[in-house]
Amino acid sequence: MSRGLGERIVAQNKNFDITAAAAADYQNKAVPAMFEPLARATMAKIDLPEGGHVIDIACGTGVAARIIAEHLPGTGHIVGTDISEAMVAVAMRSEPSHSRHRFTWFASDVVDMPCDGETFDIAFVQQGLQFFPDKPAALAEIARVLKPGGVFYVTCWAEISPFNGSIADALEAAGEADAAGKARAPFSFRDGDMIATLLGEAGFAVERRDTVELFRRFGNPKDQVMSLPAGKDIVALGETRAETVFWDIERRLSPYLSDEGYAVPQKAHLFGARRL
Template identity: 25%
Template sequence: MLSINGDQEEFWGKSEMGGRWLTFEDQLDHLFSPVLDLLLDRAALTRGMRVVDIGCGTGASALTVAQQIGPEGHVLGVDISEQFLERARRRADQANLNNVKFRYADAQVAALSTGDCDALISRFGVMFFSDPVAAFANMARALKPGGQITFAAWGALSENPWFKTPHLAAVKQLGQPPKVDRNAPGPLAFHDRDRVSDLMSRAGLADIKVKAIPLTLAAPSSAKEAATLCTRVGPAARVIAHFEGEQGDVDAIINAVADEFEAYRTPEGVRVPAVINLLQARAS
């Protein structure tokens, strides 16, 4: 596979941290279900469409799209993690979906299609490219003229307690890790809406819209379960790994986060407020 994002390939495909997304797959799919609902509502996909899902992970978004567009349509799920794709293929087989395929590829450089796709979608799969302009331009080549991109990315750290609360708890417990460029590849790389709009414009896209959409994440039922999940994946997990935190540190961080998350407990479970940046544009 041609790839120039080898560090991301290593992280998501081979590291313990990437593997945790398989361990917590069901909880993460549930957590992000409101994001997927938002994404597909705005993408306005219809039966018979040809769709590419960028950074498809273990397949939740691609499988939902495959059901939505029907057997006359087709979905190609693309990801840089083979372990995620193996799981996605098993899920498609179990669901008897024959209109979805998965491909191991780096979407920044791979030839994804021959310009015959109607839409590109992504739920949190586009924030990790070393050259976002090149990636947007390359992905757009898969689209028919006028074909639509609809991507969901995280807003700023300050707008998303799912990231901010565990990060602050981990820093308080273990210390501040080395500072990194806030725009560097990572989950929060597209927090700056003006910057993302400029990147898409430089990639040659048209009708660009980048909107901040508030919603609530469907976290596990208890504050302790929610705290455990967001501490095992995401920024807090990276702080713990950097300082080689011990189990006592992890427990202290989880307890601190759980105390904060009690404010988000509802009769339906923990509902954590979030801001999602919705990116939309068309191929010119």
């Protein structure tokens, strides 16, 4: 699989600003509240080939890879890669201990993955495409590592989540327009027609266009916000202003609160595209 791991990969990622603490926070808060439910809802709509060779790109702390392992029939090989070494370190520690599948993890930029060409049957990107600075280059690299006829599954948010929207609106009300824009950034690439066109231009035939719906469930809004980059922006405002913003976020989220906690709806695009 590898074209040579080592110092080159470290050099690509040394400036990516995710600390070990932030990666652990993401795993403990954002994953159970949102990214695991999204992965489960996605996999419920997909059939995987027996003994498949699968790569999870922008894998974060590996939640989609772990859910893939539950659904992949036979004995397969699952590879997880992310630009953040801290995220990959958590993914490695969280690998299922008794899985019948083989796992491989590495840190790499999506535009230059250390994999041989035509290696994988399936490629996944869960909520990562919107963050790739050079999307055509990233898609070209994904096509390179897929076997001819291999399938690429990608999810992107279809609309701004009321959760992030509440964060952004509270920041704007506090006069922090730049931080508000960052809070909405994960939802900036949500035009389904544009995504389909981009996939076609990269040499994929879009065979499936679907919607995945889920609820982000949590108990404490502040804990959830602090698992996101927006949390750092809010804390930087100083204790008094930060508490005002946190209070405003909680107020805006109150329609989604019940006796069981918060349940905030989110909707995502799901595309299945075959490499030509």
